[in-house]
Amino acid sequence: MTPRTAPPRTAPRCPAHQPSLANGARATEPIGLTGGIRSDGFGPRRRATLRRALLLPVLLLLALCPFLAACNTDNPRQPDHTGTPGVTDDAIHLASSLALTGHASYLGVQTLRGALSYINHVNDTGGVHGRRILVTAADDGYDPPRCLTNTQRFLIDGDVFALFSYVGTPTTMRVLPLVEEARIPLVGMFTGANGLREPFNRYVFNVRASYYQETAAAVRHLVRDLGLTRIAVFYQYDAYGFDGLTGTEIALRELGLAPVARGSYVRGTTKVEEGLRRILASDAQAVVMVGTYEPSARFIRLAEQAGLHAVFHCLSFTGAEELARLLGNSPVNPVIMSQVVPPPGARETPDLLAAAADYVQLLRRYFPDEAPNTIGLEGYVNARILVEGLRRAGRDLTREGLVQALESLRDYPLGGSTYVSFSPESRQGMNQVYFTRLQDGRFDLIRDFREVRPLPVALSGRAGGPAPEATAPQPEQEQPAEERSADGRPAGALP
Numbered sequence: 001m002t003p004r005t006a007p008p009r010t011a012p013r014c015p016a017h018q019p020s021l022a023n024g025a026r027a028t029e030p031i032g033l034t035g036g037i038r039s040d041g042f043g044p045r046r047r048a049t050l051r052r053a054l055l056l057p058v059l060l061l062l063a064l065c066p067f068l069a070a071c072n073t074d075n076p077r078q079p080d081h082t083g084t085p086g087v088t089d090d091a092i093h094l095a096s097s098l099a100l101t102g103h104a105s106y107l108g109v110q111t112l113r114g115a116l117s118y119i120n121h122v123n124d125t126g127g128v129h130g131r132r133i134l135v136t137a138a139d140d141g142y143d144p145p146r147c148l149t150n151t152q153r154f155l156i157d158g159d160v161f162a163l164f165s166y167v168g169t170p171t172t173m174r175v176l177p178l179v180e181e182a183r184i185p186l187v188g189m190f191t192g193a194n195g196l197r198e199p200f201n202r203y204v205f206n207v208r209a210s211y212y213q214e215t216a217a218a219v220r221h222l223v224r225d226l227g228l229t230r231i232a233v234f235y236q237y238d239a240y241g242f243d244g245l246t247g248t249e250i251a252l253r254e255l256g257l258a259p260v261a262r263g264s265y266v267r268g269t270t271k272v273e274e275g276l277r278r279i280l281a282s283d284a285q286a287v288v289m290v291g292t293y294e295p296s297a298r299f300i301r302l303a304e305q306a307g308l309h310a311v312f313h314c315l316s317f318t319g320a321e322e323l324a325r326l327l328g329n330s331p332v333n334p335v336i337m338s339q340v341v342p343p344p345g346a347r348e349t350p351d352l353l354a355a356a357a358d359y360v361q362l363l364r365r366y367f368p369d370e371a372p373n374t375i376g377l378e379g380y381v382n383a384r385i386l387v388e389g390l391r392r393a394g395r396d397l398t399r400e401g402l403v404q405a406l407e408s409l410r411d412y413p414l415g416g417s418t419y420v421s422f423s424p425e426s427r428q429g430m431n432q433v434y435f436t437r438l439q440d441g442r443f444d445l446i447r448d449f450r451e452v453r454p455l456p457v458a459l460s461g462r463a464g465g466p467a468p469e470a471t472a473p474q475p476e477q478e479q480p481a482e483e484r485s486a487d488g489r490p491a492g493a494l495p
Contacts, residue, residue, distance in 0.1 A: 188386055218248075218336075233289075270298045300327060
């Protein structure tokens with residue numbers, strides 16, 4: 001089955017946006033993202049409302065983002081007779097802010113395509129209680145201020161039922177005050193930030209496991225299975241990196257250890273040299289890496305060139321497929337990555353997450369040129385959980401009704417050993433953490449962590465370094481984990 005194409009447009013296209021849209025959602029995507037999206041334009045009433053809003057001085061910031069009114073001019077919406085924002089007689093309107101361009105675009109694009117694969121299928125089979133699901137995807141370039149602006153526009157416009165499939169910790173964290181004030185559900189984010197879990201927020205639903213869980217599992221395997229005790233942390237200097245750093249520190253402290261070094265880099269750059277210098281001086285046996293694919297790949301290449309023999313562990317947000325592409329077969333040291341869903345193509349996956357086969361089939365149908373990947377599978381799972389909530393909420397849809405419907409999910413099956421559960425007290429649906437290893441240019445599922453064999457020299461850190469003492473190593477001179485600023489950064493630390 002090939003994707004449907006949108007009917008011919010009678011109005012001029014906006015050159016900054018997708019010229020060919022299809023199947024069940026509207027989007028404000030850049031050129032080059034094809035398939036799986038239907039353009040659903042704004043009618044005259046809504047365009048006039050938006051123009052009046054842009055005249056208000058307090059909304060001058062939004063003057064940079066008029067494309068929603070300028071580029072979607074066909075298929076005017078039906079009047080809203082429901083009284084619920086973003087819900088019409090024939091459609092449910094969702095919105096997502098995520099990186100569709102820039103240095104983290106692979107993460108946003110794959111998350112969106114995975115989600116749309118399932119949403120398009122739902123729309124093609126009758127929708128939810130007779131309504132199609134339409135998604136507005138706004139590009140934020142993994143930049144928190146842009147994400148905030150996008151979300152403000154979604155809310156001020158007043159035509160969005162729920163927020164969905166946001167990507168990134170610093171971006172998603174920035175919009176939490178808006179979510180709470182507007183009492184709008186935010187469902188299925190591609191981030192494991194602890195700040196989305198604590199303190200409890202009634203309107204935020206995390207489907208995946210947290211970064212704290214990923215780092216805890218990684219540290220246990222590194223220490224108990226591989227016998228490594230000199231562990232360093234390389235992290236992105238923002239809320240995402242601080243979260244991974246703190247999670248690693250907590251996990252090490254529970255085992256009587258502490259990081260032997262901490263190094264960081266600035267988000268949006270690949271300037272990893274200073275962070276690498278600090279870690280090279282520590283004779284680390286393993287490095288927990290909290291970054292994205294480009295700086296992580298550069299760090300690993302430079303570390304090996306400098307003679308560091310260590311196990312490199314990356315968090316799920318890094319982007320497995322892009323990291324594998326950038327590194328190829330070049331690393332001589334083990335490169336492992338934690339995941340919150342198993343690789344779609346692994347032979348064990350049907351027993352772990354049988355729904356992965358459905359994701360692969362739907363991705364081929366709606367995005368035939370796209371290869372299945374873990375990020376897209378996570379997007380698919382997020383969409384499936386949201387749609388189940390919409391179904392349980394019934395035809396008389398309200399935001400509070402969706403919240404209560406999602407809270408009713410108890411052991412919702414995704415096939416195999418994977419179930420999703422929420423409750424009035426819990427906002428995390430899954431807790432699984434899997435591990436993969438880079439082999440032959442791709443990340444394969446690790447069946448037994450003891451199979452990860454670090455080079456013999458890694459047991460003593462850098463080549464020629466001394467063997468570690470049996471006692472816990474001393475951390476570098478930095479404030480302890482408890483002494484942090486409000487956003488989680490180490491007190492007094494510099495990027």
